[in-house]
Amino acid sequence: MLAGSGWAAGVAGEAGEGQARPRLAYLVSDLRIPFWDILWRGIRSRAEGLGYRVQVYSANNGAKRELEHAVKVIRGGVDGIIVSPTNSSACATILKFARQGGIPVVIADVGTDGGAFVSYISSDNRDGAYRIGKVLTRRMHALGWGDGRVGIIAIPQTRENGRARTAGFMEALDEAGIRGAGIRQQVDFSYQETYPELFIKKGAPRSTN
Incomplete structure (x- = not known):
């Protein structure tokens, strides 16, 4: 997904032999729901194929837990975030914090009520x-x-x-x-x-x- 934005290819190209792989975080509303589990498996497969490490954080349908996860990964210095938010208002808050931390974000479905992001991937x-x-x-x-x-x-x-x-x-x-x-x-x-x-x-x- 991030590769489609043009950002991923640049970061992956900078990681040479012996360097740590760049890290991604996938913030998802509820991994117990089959749709999100399938999406996660696709994200993981593609990210690993591009040379990224990726960790998933399921909010179990809780906006508060989702925000806690966002703060954790931003403070942890991940290189990029993919988010399938609990709701569009919560997504806007995550985007605000990520921008303050200088971390690019791709939205995978659901959408946002505002904020800056690299790409929004969704169906019609x-x-x-x-x-x-x-x-x-x-x-x-x-x-x-x-x-x-x-x-x-x-x-x-x-x-x-x-x-x-x-x-x-x-x-x-x-x-x-x-x-x-x-x-x-x-x-x-x-x-x-x-x-x-x-x-x-x-x-x-x-x-x-």
Whole structure:
């Protein structure tokens, strides 16, 4: 990831024979979530291939712990930081501290509410959610459920990518003339949180197909 910024290649080129390898820190919101674990494995593989040492620091979905990790690695003098933050506001704080320490930062997903960084790597969250919404609304109309409503269980809207996903999905609903039925934001991203009985509405239409 850092190689794409042009910064990594320069640092790697300066580390000659016998010199210590440059160090990277990956600050991630919660390594227990499979998506972040997969991303970490990719970061580690690429970083090691470029001659870097890299250490991961999981916040276990806690912004306070994430900030503690950031302060630790900045004081420890890492050469670069990759961050997948707990939320976009927290990311802005990390960027502020990293800039004060003269450490470059790459953001890997989620996004930031502000601050200076080398690169932001993400998917097109708004378009992806819009496309999912189009698939859902076409199916609803095909089943004769055009008068139905759609509830949204979303990642936190304090995340830039969360806001983008919601906006794209709502755009698809609006175009199809289907109403929303409110939004519930995830907190711990667990199965139990996503599928509670609260969201199971008695008498809701169900497909037999």
